[in-house]
Amino acid sequence: MAPEGTDNNSKPDEALKSAREDIDRIDREFVKLLAERMDVVRRVGSAKREDPEAPLRDLERERHIFEFWARQAEDQGISGYFAGRVLREILNYSRRHQERLLDTDVPANNEVRTVRVGYQGIEGAYSDLAISKLFSTRSCATLDRCGFRSFTDAVDALQSGEIEYALLPIENTVAGSINEVYKLLAEREILVVDEEVWAVEHCLVGLPGATADRIRVVRSHPVALQQCERFLDGLVGTKSESWFDTAAAARSVAEATDDTLAAICSEEAAENHGLVVLRRGIADQADNMTRFVLVGLESEPVDERIPGKTSLIFTVAHRRGALASCLQAFASQDVNLSKLESRPLPHAPWEYLFYVDIDGWITEERVVTALDEIRSHTNHLKVLGSYPRRIDVGEEAVPGTSSLDPAPMAAMPPASIPPPVENLKLSGLRESSERTVVRVGRIELGGDGFVLLAGPCAVENRSQIMDAAAMVKKHGASILRGGAFKPRSSPYSFQGLGFDGLDLLAEAGAAYEMPIVTEVLRAEDVDRVAMKADMLQVGARNMQNFELLKKLGTVNRPILLKRGMSATIDELLLAAEYIMAGGNRRVVLCERGIRTFETSTRNTLDVSAVPVLRSRTHLPVIVDPSHAAGRRDLVIPLSLAAVAAGAAGVIVEAHPRPEEALCDKEQALHLEDLEALHSGIRSILAAQGREMS
Ligand code: PEP
Numbered sequence: 001m002a003p004e005g006t007d008n009n010s011k012p013d014e015a016l017k018s019a020r021e022d023i024d025r026i027d028r029e030f031v032k033l034l035a036e037r038m039d040v041v042r043r044v045g046s047a048k049r050e051d052p053e054a055p056l057r058d059l060e061r062e063r064h065i066f067e068f069w070a071r072q073a074e075d076q077g078i079s080g081y082f083a084g085r086v087l088r089e090i091l092n093y094s095r096r097h098q099e100r101l102l103d104t105d106v107p108a109n110n111e112v113r114t115v116r117v118g119y120q121g122i123e124g125a126y127s128d129l130a131i132s133k134l135f136s137t138r139s140c141a142t143l144d145r146c147g148f149r150s151f152t153d154a155v156d157a158l159q160s161g162e163i164e165y166a167l168l169p170i171e172n173t174v175a176g177s178i179n180e181v182y183k184l185l186a187e188r189e190i191l192v193v194d195e196e197v198w199a200v201e202h203c204l205v206g207l208p209g210a211t212a213d214r215i216r217v218v219r220s221h222p223v224a225l226q227q228c229e230r231f232l233d234g235l236v237g238t239k240s241e242s243w244f245d246t247a248a249a250a251r252s253v254a255e256a257t258d259d260t261l262a263a264i265c266s267e268e269a270a271e272n273h274g275l276v277v278l279r280r281g282i283a284d285q286a287d288n289m290t291r292f293v294l295v296g297l298e299s300e301p302v303d304e305r306i307p308g309k310t311s312l313i314f315t316v317a318h319r320r321g322a323l324a325s326c327l328q329a330f331a332s333q334d335v336n337l338s339k340l341e342s343r344p345l346p347h348a349p350w351e352y353l354f355y356v357d358i359d360g361w362i363t364e365e366r367v368v369t370a371l372d373e374i375r376s377h378t379n380h381l382k383v384l385g386s387y388p389r390r391i392d393v394g395e396e397a398v399p400g401t402s403s404l405d406p407a408p409m410a411a412m413p414p415a416s417i418p419p420p421v422e423n424l425k426l427s428g429l430r431e432s433s434e435r436t437v438v439r440v441g442r443i444e445l446g447g448d449g450f451v452l453l454a455g456p457c458a459v460e461n462r463s464q465i466m467d468a469a470a471m472v473k474k475h476g477a478s479i480l481r482g483g484a485f486k487p488r489s490s491p492y493s494f495q496g497l498g499f500d501g502l503d504l505l506a507e508a509g510a511a512y513e514m515p516i517v518t519e520v521l522r523a524e525d526v527d528r529v530a531m532k533a534d535m536l537q538v539g540a541r542n543m544q545n546f547e548l549l550k551k552l553g554t555v556n557r558p559i560l561l562k563r564g565m566s567a568t569i570d571e572l573l574l575a576a577e578y579i580m581a582g583g584n585r586r587v588v589l590c591e592r593g594i595r596t597f598e599t600s601t602r603n604t605l606d607v608s609a610v611p612v613l614r615s616r617t618h619l620p621v622i623v624d625p626s627h628a629a630g631r632r633d634l635v636i637p638l639s640l641a642a643v644a645a646g647a648a649g650v651i652v653e654a655h656p657r658p659e660e661a662l663c664d665k666e667q668a669l670h671l672e673d674l675e676a677l678h679s680g681i682r683s684i685l686a687a688q689g690r691e692m693s
């Protein structure tokens with residue numbers, strides 16, 4: 001008779017075995033279905049290739065797919081969020097496949113050729129892994145990879161024709177820019193033709209049988225050692241040794257017989273050398289990403305439907321404002337900067353070289369215009385390359401997958417809304433229905449998070465604005481408001497402290513780490529106010545002050561444009577158009593109540609303006625319930641209505657001692673009101689799948 005334990009153990013063993021067999025069977029089906037789906041994706045790609053007018057992405061369609069997945073997942077009892085994450089990966093891969101099909105150099109007959117790609121390091125190095133990732137969708141070619149000892153060796157091989165491309169790491173989220181690579185790009189006749197990102201997961205690896213507590217020597221590339229400093233400090237009695245590459249360090253461990261040796265490298269490099277992972281994810285910082293550039297000798301044909309990116313380096317003329325003029329040139333052409341970094345220029349003390357990445361192809365008119373303008377402010381400018389943008393920066397997120405468009409908004413029938421007025425060339429909704437995210441300091445309006453802007457009507461004195469900043473910060477505000485110049489109906493009312501008030505507001509913003517917004521009344525004050533304020537407000541009484549609007553079109557600051565109390569929605573949009581036509585595209589619209597026959601409230605909040613505006617413009621829309629209501633007790637319910645209607649934020653007036661307020665005391669919230677407002681907003685946001693910024 002078998003010992004008792006055997007029988008008992010064999011049951012769970014069998015159950016586990018059979019469950020695992022089921023999982024393997026399902027996974028086989030899964031992968032088969034994925035391959036089948038990719039076949040169809042290729043058919044879609046070919047159709048787009050035949051029709052140059054077809055957009056690469058159809059955000060509406062993507063939104064439906066996401067909704068479909070989420071519904072199906074939830075019907076099956078699994079999380080819609082989880083299904084959405086899986087789908088996002090599938091769609092990213094599909095999109096890159098389609099982009100490849102649009103590359104005009106793909107041979108129609110899919111004939112396979114060999115491409116030689118160089119990198120620094122040996123097999124299994126992070127660069128080598130990134131090559132596999134990039135070429136999995138980039139071309140139909142088979143790969144021949146060659147590892148080189150240094151970046152310079154790889155570039156020499158490229159220039160001598162030994163290899164066709166080199167993949168070089170250019171920046172890391174922890175270690176910053178890799179200057180040696182920038183130097184090569186600056187000095188050699190080579191061009192960036194593509195990019196790739198690799199999420200680095202450093203592992204401690206050793207020989208089979210090794211254990212982390214017995215390791216005495218850890219080998220790796222110096223950057224990897226530095227990125228795992230805290231972990232290494234915890235391995236008492238070990239010493240670190242620098243190797244030229246993480247995978248080479250792994251190879252050296254594999255070649256030794258000493259199991260007190262370990263390396264830090266990728267899991268793939270460990271596998272390549274028969275090593276085992278002793279610890280995973282040992283970097284001090286969790287998000288460790290490296291961006292690589294693929295360099296070649298010639299630029300490659302592109303399809304402008306694929307989002308592009310252009311990298312530049314330049315040095316500016318030695319005069320005040322030269323760099324600001326360059327940046328303004330990008331801003332006025334609506335060219336987004338995704339990177340700006342400066343480095344000292346060797347042999348020229350106190351002169352700087354700027355590394356800049358912009359969104360857009362070098363052939364796009366707005367990019368050409370911006371670069372023409374920039375040339376007059378720079379001593380030296382070199383375009384390092386224009387290539388497909390592979391990094392999703394979030395602004396392009398599919399509506400509906402983030403909270404960019406609260407779910408209830410999707411259900412609104414757009415057909416019932418009258419068509420927009422003409423002339424909204426810049427503020428009108430784009431075909432792609434992409435929405436603009438306006439950054440105020442580090443806060444994003446119109447992005448994923450809902451923004452609470454709060455503060456007193458007017459800045460009255462230091463202690464008042466400091467106390468106000470503290471109270472609004474405590475209850476969820478991320479932008480501080482406060483009037484320094486007050487447009488009062490009566491000439492005898494308090495008119496604001498002017499620039500002194502602005503200084504106090506800036507001090508409070510800095511103390512509580514909140515960007516500040518304040519109203520500017522006159523065109524001639526704009527530049528000076530823009531020096532201190534993070535966002536400039538146009539008040540309701542000034543919405544059609546066209547000279548002011550034109551001036552605001554020239555500053556590099558976001559604008560909060562309030563709806564005039566007798567203005568139609570079309571007039572509000574045309575006012576925004578004035579600012580945008582001047583070159584400033586960072587406009588946030590604010591519904592603040594309009595004049596009606598109703599006298600119970602100071603104005604009548606036009607809640608419908610929120611969805612109507614969202615159906616006509618890509619600009620963020622916020623609501624000011626304080627000036628709409630003029631009564632403290634209505635501010636919370638109106639704020640909640642604004643959230644429900646899909647506003648990107650609300651701006652409310654709050655005062656540490658409302659009874660003493662010099663301006664608009666009846667509508668100023670107390671500390672407790674702010675608390676209730678904050679919690680009310682959060683509950684509506686939760687229902688919409690949104691969060692506070
Ligand atoms: C304000 O926000 O301080 C203000 C004066 O508002 P409005 O221009 O909307 O009246």
Ligand code: MN
Nearest residue numbers: 457653663664
């Ligand atoms: Mn006010």
